Structures are given as structure tokens and as C-alpha cells.
Amino acid sequence: xxxxxxxxxxxxxxxxxxxxxxxxxxxxxxxxxxxxxxxxxxxxxxxxxxxxxxxxxxxxxxxxxxxxxxxxxxxxxxxxxxxxxxxxxxxxxxxxxxxxxxxxxxxxxxxxxxxxxxxxxxxxxxxxxxxxxxxxxxxxxxxxxxxxxxxxxxxxxxxxxxxxxxxxxxxxxxxxxxxxxxxxxxxxxxxxxxxxxxxxxxxxxxxxxxxxxxxxxxxxxxxxxxxxxxxxxxxxxxxxxxxxxxxxxxxxxxxxxxxxxxxxxxxxxxxxxxxxxxxxxxxxxxxxxxxxxxxxxxxxxxxxxx
Amino acid sequence: xxxxxxxxxxxxxxxxxxxxxxxxxxxxxxxxxxxxxxxxxxxxxxxxxxxxxxxxxxxxxxxxxxxxxxxxxxxxxxxxxxxxxxxxxxxxxxxxxxxxxxxxxxxxxxxxxxxxxxxxxxxxxxxxxxxxxxxxxxxxxxxxxxxxxxxxxxxxxxxxxxxxxxxxxxxxxxxxxxxxxxxxxxxxxxxxxxxxxxxxxxxxxxxxxxxxxxxxxxxxxxxxxxxxxxxxxxxxxxxxxxxxxxxxxxxxxxxxxxxxxxxxxxxxxxxxxxxxxxxxxxxxxxxxxxxxxxxxxxxxxxxxxxxxxxxxxxxxxxxxx
Numbered sequence: 001x002x003x004x005x006x007x008x009x010x011x012x013x014x015x016x017x018x019x020x021x022x023x024x025x026x027x028x029x030x031x032x033x034x035x036x037x038x039x040x041x042x043x044x045x046x047x048x049x050x051x052x053x054x055x056x057x058x059x060x061x062x063x064x065x066x067x068x069x070x071x072x073x074x075x076x077x078x079x080x081x082x083x084x085x086x087x088x089x090x091x092x093x094x095x096x097x098x099x100x101x102x103x104x105x106x107x108x109x110x111x112x113x114x115x116x117x118x119x120x121x122x123x124x125x126x127x128x129x130x131x132x133x134x135x136x137x138x139x140x141x142x143x144x145x146x147x148x149x150x151x152x153x154x155x156x157x158x159x160x161x162x163x164x165x166x167x168x169x170x171x172x173x174x175x176x177x178x179x180x181x182x183x184x185x186x187x188x189x190x191x192x193x194x195x196x197x198x199x200x201x202x203x204x205x206x207x208x209x210x211x212x213x214x215x216x217x218x219x220x221x222x223x224x225x226x227x228x229x230x231x232x233x234x235x236x237x238x239x240x241x242x243x244x245x246x247x248x249x250x251x252x253x254x255x256x257x258x259x260x261x262x263x264x265x266x267x268x269x270x271x272x273x274x275x276x277x278x279x280x281x282x283x284x285x286x287x288x289x290x291x292x293x294x295x296x297x298x299x300x301x302x303x304x305x306x
Numbered sequence: 307x308x309x310x311x312x313x314x315x316x317x318x319x320x321x322x323x324x325x326x327x328x329x330x331x332x333x334x335x336x337x338x339x340x341x342x343x344x345x346x347x348x349x350x351x352x353x354x355x356x357x358x359x360x361x362x363x364x365x366x367x368x369x370x371x372x373x374x375x376x377x378x379x380x381x382x383x384x385x386x387x388x389x390x391x392x393x394x395x396x397x398x399x400x401x402x403x404x405x406x407x408x409x410x411x412x413x414x415x416x417x418x419x420x421x422x423x424x425x426x427x428x429x430x431x432x433x434x435x436x437x438x439x440x441x442x443x444x445x446x447x448x449x450x451x452x453x454x455x456x457x458x459x460x461x462x463x464x465x466x467x468x469x470x471x472x473x474x475x476x477x478x479x480x481x482x483x484x485x486x487x488x489x490x491x492x493x494x495x496x497x498x499x500x501x502x503x504x505x506x507x508x509x510x511x512x513x514x515x516x517x518x519x520x521x522x523x524x525x526x527x528x529x530x531x532x533x534x535x536x537x538x539x540x541x542x543x544x545x546x547x548x549x550x551x552x553x554x555x556x557x558x559x560x561x562x563x564x565x566x567x568x569x570x571x572x573x574x575x576x577x578x579x580x581x582x583x584x585x586x587x588x589x590x591x592x593x594x595x596x597x598x599x600x601x602x603x604x605x606x607x608x609x610x611x612x613x614x615x616x617x618x619x620x621x622x623x624x625x626x627x
Contacts, residue, residue, distance in 0.1 A: 053463040055625035071463065078461045086455035091321055100459050103314035103470075144459050 005030040005066030005152060005184050006051065013046050013208075014058040020046040022208040023060065028186060028201070030066050033178050035199030036188040037294055043208040044188040045083060048154045051186070052080040066184075067151070076104075079150030081158055085141025089130025093121050093140050096129055097147060104148040119143040120169060134161030142170070146177075153177065155187045159194060167191070171198055192290045206298040221250075225287040227259040227266050229273070231280050240276055244269070255281070307466070311473035318456070319477050324446055328439045329488045335435045336489065340496035343429055347414030415502075422505035424512040424592055427493045431519050432588045434551050436489055437526050440482055441547020444530040447481075448474065449540020457626055471535075471621040475614055478531055479524050486520045514599075515592045522587045522602055525610030526550070529583070532613035535620055550584055583609055 006028040013021040021043040028034045038044045049055040051062060053075045064074035087096050097112045116122050119139040124132075129140060138161055145153055155174070159167045175198050177183045189195045202219050204212045214222075231237055234257045241249055241259065246269075248260040259269070263285050270283050288296070319325060349359055418426055430436070451457055457470060498504050529550075534543030549555060556579070563578040579585040586602040594602075 049625065052461045054458060054461075072466060075461045075463055075466075080458070080461050082458060084455075086458040088318070088321070088450070088454055088456060090323070095317075095321055099314050099318050099456070102317050103310050103460050105310045107313075 002029045002031075003066060004028065005032075006062060006064050006186075008047075008051075008060065008062040010060035011047065011050060011057055011062055012059040013043075013050060013055060019208050021050070021057075024205070024208070024210050025213075026062075026203055026210065027213065028184065030184055031178070031182055032200045033174065033185045033187060033198050034201045034203070035195045036186060036203055036205060037192060037195065037290075038188070038205035039298065042205045044205060045156055046208075047205070048080065048082050048156050048186065048188070052078060052082060052154050054080075054082065064152075074152075076148070077151045078154065079145035079148065079152070080154040080156075081138075081141040081145040082154060082156045085137050085144065087129040087132075087137060087140060087144075089128060091129055092126050093124050093129060093132075093143070096140060097143060100144050100147045106147065115143045115146055118146065119173065135163060135166045138162060139166075139170070142173070149181075151183060153183050153185045153187075155185060157189055158187065159189060159191060167194060174198055192294055196290045204294060204297055211297055219290065219293070221260075223288055223290055223293045224260060225263055225285065227263060227269065228282070228284060228286045229257045229259065229269075229280060230255055230282040231257075231278065236276075236278050237273060240272060240278070244272060308469045308473055311470050312476055315470075315473045315477045316480075318450070319447055319481065322443075322446060322450075324443055325481070328443055329485065329492075332436065332439055332485070332489060333492045335433075335439075336430050336492040337496055339430050339433055339435075340426060340493065340500055342416065343418040343426060344416040344497070344500040345413055345419075346416050347411055348417050350411050350414055416500075418501070420502045422507040423490075423494055423497050424507050424515065426497055426501075427490050427512075428515060428519075428592050430489055430493055431486075431523075432591070434553070434584055434587060436485060437523055437584070437587065438548060438551040440485055440523060440527050441530045441551055442544055443481060443485075444478055444527045445534050445540045445542075445544030445547055447478065448531045448534040449538075449543055452534075452538040453540060455627065465622065468618050468622050471618050475528065475531065475617070478527050482524045482527050483520055486516065486523065490516070511592045515590070515594075518599060518602060519587060519590060521606045521610075522583055522590070525606035525613070526583045526587070528610045528613040528617075532617040535617040550582075553584065555582075581605055 004027055006026065008024055008026045010023040010025065011021055012019070012023055024043070024047060026034075026047075036044045036047065046055065050057050053071070062071070063069050064071055067074040067077055088099070091099075093116055094109075094112055097115060101107065101112055113122065116124070119142050121136065121139055121143065124136070129137065132140065138158060142155070142158060145155065158174070159170050162170060171194060174185060174187065178185055178198075187195065187199065196216075196219075200216050202212075202214055202216065203210050229237060232255065234251060234255060237257055238249075238251070241257075246259055246261060250258045250260070252258055262269075266283065266285055270280070273280050273283070349355065418429065451474070457467070460470065462470070494504070494506075526547075530543050530547040533546045534540060537543065559579050559582065563576070566572055566578060567574060567576055577585075580589070580601065583605060586605050589598060590602050
């Protein structure tokens with residue numbers, strides 16, 4: 001098993017009578033890009049705040065096992081962009097970065113310019129942060145999160161407000177930071193399709209609870225196109241599938257089998273099952289993307305904002 | 307860690323426009339105060355000469371002296387009245403009066419025209435205009451933390467957030483000290499421009515006054531900082547600072563004083579206002595008696611200490627939004 005960076009143990013946060021985060025157990029691997037998926041108010045930001053030391057858990061705990069377990073020490077190795085970027089509107093991008101650099105004991109102007117270039121703000125000059133577009137603010141927020149060369153980056157909706165080109169640039173940057181610098185990243189996003197392009201692990205959260213924690217491969221398997229066979233007793237179907245040369249299939253439960261190959265042979269397969277005298281409730285090709293899958297597992301009704 | 311935070315907070319403060327604007331405003335306030343005290347001839351306006359005043363000063367604040375000064379002023383009023391009457395009764399009387407009374411002029415030698423720089427500095431500090439301006443700085447500086455959420459950028463646990471708060475308070479203390487020096491420099495410039503001569507008189511009494519008055523000002527700013535921290539609102543902090551420094555609470559304090567005296571049978575000389583920072587700053591002077599200084603310092607220590615503790619505990623316990 002790969003080395004873990006962060007483990008949470010029944011992490012809970014309550015605000016008066018509201019349970020924002022309910023007994024959450026996360027397992028974040030070192031070097032992974034961990035996608036946190038959940039609709040508005042699901043508890044994503046609260047989890048991130050607790051992990052960044054900005055909020056104290058009501059109960060439960062978290063441990064940066066990959067950093068030796070001392071959370072106070074670990075905080076110095078974390079960069080975070082949580083909710084909107086915290087910027088001083090009357091200051092330039094350089095000055096905004098300098099405040100954080102000084103707090104981290106970095107006084108090098110060249111370092112600040114490097115960070116600005118990295119996020120594509122190398123040529124903003126003396127323009128005040130208050131006059132930045134939403135995308136520019138978001139980039140500056142990421143630059144701020146990168147100060148101090150963190151080993152773990154918490155990015156809460158980092159591509160919010162970015163134009164398509166900006167989304168691609170930030171996505172590439174995140175992938176680059178992960179691959180080249182070995183930074184572990186915890187990222188949340190509403191744009192699940194974008195998240196699916198970079199995330200290696202996922203947790204789906206709904207009403208403060210983790211519904212599912214899986215790797216990218218596992219999730220892709222669940223989301224990929226497949227023949228879904230529903231029957232009163234699927235055990236009798238499996239020998240037939242073996243006989244007909246199907247190898248990529250998965251028994252989901254007593255009544256459901258997923259077949260992931262030869263999707264165009266669905267009618268032939270239907271006939272073979274019928275010939276064998278096996279009663280079938282339904283058979284057909286089902287395709288779903290991450291978004292559909294998310295809506296399904298969270299039980300979000302159509303029209304709900306994700 | 308504290309040193310790094312101190313640098314960051316200091317840099318943040320140095321980038322605030324008000325840090326430069328407030329001293330400029332202070333210059334004009336000092337200039338107006340100095341003009342009134344150095345150049346406006348109050349005695350002349352009251353129909354008195356400096357010799358009359360010196361005579362009163364020699365007699366001290368005795369009943370006799372006060373009576374004489376009252377008479378001098380009263381007679382001047384009577385003279386003015388009779389002056390008007392003489393316009394209808396005869397020209398001879400008028401000529402006689404004109405010879406006896408010096409001409410009335412507004413600009414001339416002010417009350418402190420011959421005083422030293424420390425005396426005028428004291429007048430500028432006790433006018434409370436400096437704490438009014440410093441309340442604005444403190445409210446803006448601390449309030450910015452909550453309006454921009456700048457502390458979100460620094461990932462540290464709540465337990466260690468106290469360092470950041472302490473750094474903020476040190477910056478406030480440093481700025482109040484610099485502002486005190488600036489007030490002195492402005493005073494010096496105005497004395498050089500308007501007084502008879504520049505008498506520095508930087509003796510022990512002056513340095514003690516400078517230090518003690520700064521401690522009171524610092525404690526006052528800590529109170530404003532605590533209010534801003536507790537409410538997370540720069541408007542609330544500034545409003546409280548302005549209300550306290552402008553004496554808008556005088557009436558409330560007087561009523562509270564009356565209730566305390568009547569309900570608890572306190573001495574009729576008891577004054578609740580004596581235990582407020584603003585009153586202490588107004589009362590403290592270059593030659594204050596020991597008990598006045600001790601009371602001022604104790605009040606500063608208690609108010610400043612409580613404000614610092616309240617802000618620190620709140621900042622450490624509260625989640626960052």
C-alpha cells in the first residue's frame with residue numbers, strides 16, 4: 001500500500017445545532033491529487049478549514065502521518081486557498097505575496113516574481129489586486145498558497161470564475177505541481193468533469209458525510225459504459241458469460257451484473273440468455289459520466305445545484 | 307515565528323495610506339492648537355495685559371488673585387459699557403478711556419507664547435486629538451484582517467495564532483510611539499514658527515510625561531483593537547474609539563458617577579471619570595503629582611492588559627472565516 005500523508009478519524013464539526021461535517025474518515029495518499037466532490041453546503045470547505053488549522057474540530061481528529069504526526073509542524077508545510085482568495089485590494093500582487101513571504105521568513109523579491117510568473121501574473125505590474133478580474137484573483141490566491149513550497153496543497157474550488165483557457169492553465173499547473181514537485185493536492189470543485197481529468201483519488205461527500213472514497217480507476221470503472229443485466233438470480237448468468245468469452249464483468253449484487261466489453265453485442269447476449277431459459281428483468285447499455293454517477297450516489301434530484 | 311509575523315504585520319501597516327495621512331492631519335491639528343495658544347491674544351481680548359496676568363500669577367491661585375483677575379475682567383466689561391454710554395454723554399470721557407485701555411487685538415502674544423516646547427506638546431496631547439486619529443488607524447489596521455480575511459493565507463493552528471495577534475499589537479504600540487514622536491516634531495516646528503523662542507527643556511519631567519502619556523495612548527489603542535477583534539468590524543472599532551476620544555460618553559459617565567455616589571455612599575469627591583483612559587490623558591501633565599501618575603499607569607495597565615487578553619483569547623479560540 002502507498003504511503004499515507006493524511007488520515008482523519010471521525011472528524012466532526014458542529015455549528016450550534018448544525019452538523020457540518022459528520023464523522024469523516026479520509027485517507028489521502030502521498031503524491032495523490034485527492035478530489036473532494038460534494039454539492040454546496042456538503043461540508044467540503046469545513047473539512048479543508050479544519051485540515052488547514054483554520055477551524056477546530058468539534059470531535060474526532062486528523063493526523064499528518066506523512067509529516068511525522070505533529071500537526072502544528074505540519075501546518076508550516078501546507079498551502080491553502082480556501083473559499084475566495086484573501087487579498088488586500090489596495091495592494092499589488094507583489095505586495096500581497098510579500099506579506100505572506102515575510103510571515104514565512106522569505107524576503108527575496110526574486111522568489112515572489114517567480115511565483116507570480118508561475119501563475120501567469122508576471123506582467124501585472126503595479127495594478128492593485130482590487131482591480132483584478134476574478135480569474136486573476138484566483139491565480140493570485142494559488143500563488144499565495146504556493147508560498148513556502150508546501151508539500152500539501154488545499155485548493156477549494158480553484159477554477160471558479162476562470163475562463164476555459166484559464167481552467168486549462170490552472171489544471172495543467174496543478175498537474176505539473178503534483179508530478180514535478182511531488183505536491184499532494186486536496187482539491188474540491190463543482191466542475192466534476194474537470195476534476196476527473198486530474199484527480200487520482202476521490203471522496204464523495206453529502207450532508208457532511210463521506211459516501212464513498214475510491215481511486216480514480218475504481219470510479220472510472222463505476223462510471224464507464226457497460227451492459228447492465230438485471231435478473232432474479234444472476235448466478236446462473238455467470239457461466240453463460242464465461243462460455244461466450246466475456247471476461248470483463250462484475251457482479252454488483254444478487255440481481256445485477258455489469259459487463260464492460262463488447263457493448264455492441266447486447267442483443268446477441270440477450271438472445272443467448274433467453275435461449276438458456278434464464279429469466280431477465282432488463283438488459284441494456286448504460287453510460288454515465290462522473291456527474292451522473294455523483295448525482296446518483298448522493299441521491300440529488302434533477303435540478304439541484306451541484 | 308513572532309519576528310516573522312512582526313515583519314509581515316509591519317509591512318501590511320506600512321502599505322496603509324492612513325499611516326501617512328493621519329500624521330498630515332495631525333500637523334494641521336497641532337498647527338491650529340499652536341496658533342490658538344501661541345498667537346491668539348486671549349488676554350488682550352479680555353482687556354488684560356500680560357503685566358496683569360503676571361501679577362495674578364505672582365499672587366498664585368489665591369482667592370485674592372482670582373478676585374483681582376475677575377475684577378479686571380469685570381471692569382473691562384464695565385468700561386466697554388460706559389464706553390458706549392459715553393458716545394451719547396460726552397467726548398471728553400471717551401478720550402480719557404482710550405488712553406487707559408490698550409487696543410483690543412486678536413493676534414499677538416498667546417497664553418503660551420513664552421512657554422517651552424514640552425508645555426505645548428502637553429497641550430497637544432491632552433487635547434485628545436492624537437488618540438482620535440490613532441483610533442482610526444487601529445480600527446482600520448485590525449479591521450482589515452477581518453474584511454479581507456488575510457489570516458486565511460497563513461496556515462497555522464489556532465493555538466499558535468496568538469503570535470500573530472501579539473505581532474499586530476506590537477505594530478500598534480510601535481505606531482503609537484512613532485505618532486507621539488511625530489506629534490512632538492510638529493509641536494517643535496510650530497513653536498519655532500509662532501513662539502517667542504524655542505525652549506526645548508528636555509528634562510526628566512518631559513521624558514516621564516512623554517513615556518506615561520504614550521502608555522495611556524497605547525492602552526487606548528489596545529481597547530480599540532480589542533473591540534475590532536471581538537466584533538470583527540473596523541466600523542465598530544473606529545466608532546468606539548471616536549466616541550471615547552471625543553468625550554461623547556461624558557454624560558453617561560457623570561450619570562454613572564452620580565448613581566455610584568448615591569447608591570453606594572461613596573465620597574462626594576469620587577469621580578468615575580478619573581478611572582477612564584481619556585480623563586487620565588487629559589489630566590496627566592508635566593508636573594503631575596505621584597498619585598495622578600500612578601492612577602494613570604494603573605488604568606493603562608488594567609485596560610490595556612484586559613483588552614490584549616480579550617483579543618488574544620478570542621483570536622485563538624475563534625475559527626477563521
